[in-house]
Amino acid sequence: MAYLVLHFCITITLCLTVGGSLLRPKNSTGIVKESVLPPPGWVRSRDAPLDHILELRIGLPQLNFHILEQHLYEISDPEHERYGMHLSKEEVEELVAPSEESINVVDKWLASHGLTQHDVSRSPAKDWVIVKVPVGVAGEMLGTSFGLWTHKASGQTAVRTLKYSLPVDVHGHVELVQPTTMFSRTTGQKTTFRWSNQQAHEDVDTESSQITLPNGIMVDASCNQTVTINCLKQLYNAVGFAPKSKQNKIGITGYLGQFANIADLQLFYADQRPDALNSSFQFISVNGGQNSQNISQAGGEANLDTQFAFGLTFPTPATFYSTAGMPPFTPDIGTTTDSNEPYTTWLDFILSHPNPPQTISTSYADDEQTVPETFARRACSGFAQLGARGVSLMFSSGDGGVGDGDPDPATQQCFSNDGRNATRFIPGFPASCPFVTAVGGTIFIPERAVSFSGGGFSNFFARPQYQDQAVQTFLRSLPKGTYAGLFNPSAFPDVSALADNFKIFFRGRSGLIGGTSAASPAFAGFVSLLNDARLSRGLPPLGFLNPFLYSRGLTGLTDITVGSNPGCGTPGFNATKGWDPVTGLGTPNFGKLKELVLL
Numbered sequence: 001m002a003y004l005v006l007h008f009c010i011t012i013t014l015c016l017t018v019g020g021s022l023l024r025p026k027n028s029t030g031i032v033k034e035s036v037l038p039p040p041g042w043v044r045s046r047d048a049p050l051d052h053i054l055e056l057r058i059g060l061p062q063l064n065f066h067i068l069e070q071h072l073y074e075i076s077d078p079e080h081e082r083y084g085m086h087l088s089k090e091e092v093e094e095l096v097a098p099s100e101e102s103i104n105v106v107d108k109w110l111a112s113h114g115l116t117q118h119d120v121s122r123s124p125a126k127d128w129v130i131v132k133v134p135v136g137v138a139g140e141m142l143g144t145s146f147g148l149w150t151h152k153a154s155g156q157t158a159v160r161t162l163k164y165s166l167p168v169d170v171h172g173h174v175e176l177v178q179p180t181t182m183f184s185r186t187t188g189q190k191t192t193f194r195w196s197n198q199q200a201h202e203d204v205d206t207e208s209s210q211i212t213l214p215n216g217i218m219v220d221a222s223c224n225q226t227v228t229i230n231c232l233k234q235l236y237n238a239v240g241f242a243p244k245s246k247q248n249k250i251g252i253t254g255y256l257g258q259f260a261n262i263a264d265l266q267l268f269y270a271d272q273r274p275d276a277l278n279s280s281f282q283f284i285s286v287n288g289g290q291n292s293q294n295i296s297q298a299g300g301e302a303n304l305d306t307q308f309a310f311g312l313t314f315p316t317p318a319t320f321y322s323t324a325g326m327p328p329f330t331p332d333i334g335t336t337t338d339s340n341e342p343y344t345t346w347l348d349f350i351l352s353h354p355n356p357p358q359t360i361s362t363s364y365a366d367d368e369q370t371v372p373e374t375f376a377r378r379a380c381s382g383f384a385q386l387g388a389r390g391v392s393l394m395f396s397s398g399d400g401g402v403g404d405g406d407p408d409p410a411t412q413q414c415f416s417n418d419g420r421n422a423t424r425f426i427p428g429f430p431a432s433c434p435f436v437t438a439v440g441g442t443i444f445i446p447e448r449a450v451s452f453s454g455g456g457f458s459n460f461f462a463r464p465q466y467q468d469q470a471v472q473t474f475l476r477s478l479p480k481g482t483y484a485g486l487f488n489p490s491a492f493p494d495v496s497a498l499a500d501n502f503k504i505f506f507r508g509r510s511g512l513i514g515g516t517s518a519a520s521p522a523f524a525g526f527v528s529l530l531n532d533a534r535l536s537r538g539l540p541p542l543g544f545l546n547p548f549l550y551s552r553g554l555t556g557l558t559d560i561t562v563g564s565n566p567g568c569g570t571p572g573f574n575a576t577k578g579w580d581p582v583t584g585l586g587t588p589n590f591g592k593l594k595e596l597v598l599l
């Protein structure tokens with residue numbers, strides 16, 4: 001690593017001067033690549049330490065992404081003759097690979113800053129180049145100076161800048177460089193954990209009393225207060241289905257240092273899934289993700305996601321991915337490496353894997369406007385690549401209704417970050433990416449929208465064709481002029497599932513928890529069972545789900561028509577007949593969906 005020398009010398013003025021002049025490029029004049037306004041809620045406290053190490057991700061243009069997108073829509077459309085003909089890892093990589101010229105130009109630019117092939121790592125398709133450099137060098141490469149920024153409400157800090165440039169000959173061969181202008185704060189989409197007390201159990205009348213729903217489905221009355229695996233199987237019409245495919249797999253992603261505790265999982269299985277006792281899941285650490293199994297450090301989010309997804313799909317082989325990186329973070333002088341939002345680190349890993357699970361759920365999200373658009377597009381492109389390879393991706397839609405989840409009007413950030421400071425709804429990312437299935441939330445039986453269910457309209461992504469009709473129908477039902485200017489028309493969520501009062505085990509005790517964090521792994525559990533049904537018949541997995549859900553799958557979903565998702569000081573949207581930006585198309589009816597996916 002060439003910069004160790006510079007790093008070592010940095011405290012000696014003479015040495016720094018010599019090193020600096022050797023490594024500085026001959027012409028550092030560049031063209032601005034990206035510039036943003038100061039993000040709301042953040043302040044720049046001082047210059048970043050020059051020897052702090054940044055891990056820069058340099059995105060090279062993906063030459064044929066538009067062709068990949070076309071393939072993706074064909075193989076995901078149940079009416080198309082290519083339905084289910086997923087692409088191989090190599091085929092996908094070829095389509096997103098940059099040109100040889102881009103690779104060479106960027107390599108030359110890196111070399112002009114003293115970086116050799118030895119210092120560089122690349123994504124499998126070579127569309128990302130990753131280098132670790134001190135802040136001082138990154139500033140020279142990008143014609144900028146990095147600051148130490150503090151998020152006022154949380155006290156978190158990050159090394160970032162508001163603007164960066166690239167030399168004129170490099171400009172067209174690089175789509176983006178991060179972390180530079182990214183001020184996102186990824187969070188798990190779960191509500192506070194409420195420990196069980198005696199009262200909660202006594203409230204439930206008799207075990208045997210049942211609720212009969214209009215469609216004839218019967219659910220234990222206790223499920224209205226406490227949601228278990230059995231409740232979900234009853235409500236979503238999957239009682240008696242036993243997975244049997246040997247090739248099917250399900251995955252849950254974990255971030256922000258969370259791991260799923262196996263002792264808690266056993267308590268959960270003993271309580272709700274006795275036949276799964278003693279079974280576990282594969283743990284995969286991505287980039288140094290933690291897994292101490294110390295029960296007092298168990299993660300609430302990770303426990304919720306794994307207990308419900310794996311409890312629904314046992315004995316389907318299950319994997320939990322723990323991806324390190326907790327952006328933003330507090331930089332220590334010299335040693336700490338920074339990272340971006342965590343999705344791309346995980347994407348690099350999973351895209352390099354020959355056989356990823358066919359169903360994967362993620363319960364983390366960012367406010368869309370805190371993620372630079374170029375970066376959101378590249379992460380979204382990564383999700384499209386997985387879809388093209390036959391992976392169904394579920395993401396929770398967010399827990400802030402149409403807003404940012406902050407109940408205090410004084411600190412809400414319902415403003416556009418584009419200099420106009422207009423009042424705006426706050427969509428969540430990655431839920432807003434058209435290549436994932438965003439899962440909103442419901443509550444109670446009969447189900448109604450839960451008020452925190454994240455939903456609305458992306459400010460980055462155009463509305464995909466598969467949802468055109470559904471969204472137009474909804475927009476026509478809105479009273480004229482409703483929320484004029486507060487949103488753009490590419491919409492989420494796609495579907496929903498129960499999202500509150502889930503009974504989990506956490507640090508040795510049981511309690512109730514909710515959030516669209518609960519809805520996403522629950523929905524993913526049923527998708528995995530559908531994949532099992534297909535694979536057991538020798539059919540390919542479902543892959544990217546949305547084109548199916550908005551067409552043939554419609555009759556396999558139960559429309560939710562009551563409730564709303566307030567936020568930003570407004571009543572939000574209403575759940576309506578048909579698709580709506582609160583509960584999407586509705587909640588799963590597994591029995592019906594199974595027939596539809598086997599047609």
Ligand SMILES: *[C@@H]1O[C@H](CO)[C@@H](O)[C@H](O)[C@H]1NC(C)=O
Nearest residue numbers: 026027028029030167168169
């Ligand atoms: C540096 O590059 C810029 C942009 O290509 C060019 O306009 C300028 O003349 C160059 N300066 C030198 C000293 O070569």
Ligand SMILES: *[C@@H]1O[C@H](CO)[C@@H](O)[C@H](O)[C@H]1NC(C)=O
Nearest residue numbers: 211212221224225444445446
């Ligand atoms: C479930 O609980 C909700 C909230 O208390 C209530 O409104 C609803 O009537 C209950 N459902 C049934 C079937 O009792």
Ligand SMILES: *[C@@H]1O[C@H](CO)[C@@H](O)[C@H](O)[C@H]1NC(C)=O
Nearest residue numbers: 269273274275276277278279
């Ligand atoms: C789990 O392991 C325990 C102890 O080895 C054993 O008694 C029990 O039968 C096992 N349960 C299942 C469902 O395999």
Ligand SMILES: *[C@@H]1O[C@H](CO)[C@@H](O)[C@H](O)[C@H]1NC(C)=O
Nearest residue numbers: 292293294295296297298507
């Ligand atoms: C487990 O974690 C707790 C809380 O972080 C800590 O106090 C304790 O020392 C840890 N135990 C072990 C054996 O590491």
Ligand SMILES: *[C@@H]1O[C@H](CO)[C@@H](O)[C@H](O)[C@H]1NC(C)=O
Nearest residue numbers: 038039040410415420421422
């Ligand atoms: C935007 O407007 C809100 C409400 O008027 C105000 O609180 C906030 O400070 C403004 N932000 C900027 C960046 O001007």
Ligand SMILES: *[C@@H]1O[C@H](CO)[C@@H](O)[C@H](O)[C@H]1NC(C)=O
Nearest residue numbers: 477478479482571572573574
């Ligand atoms: C939601 O429904 C209420 C009651 O019918 C109605 O007054 C309101 O205008 C609706 N809101 C939207 C955004 O459609």
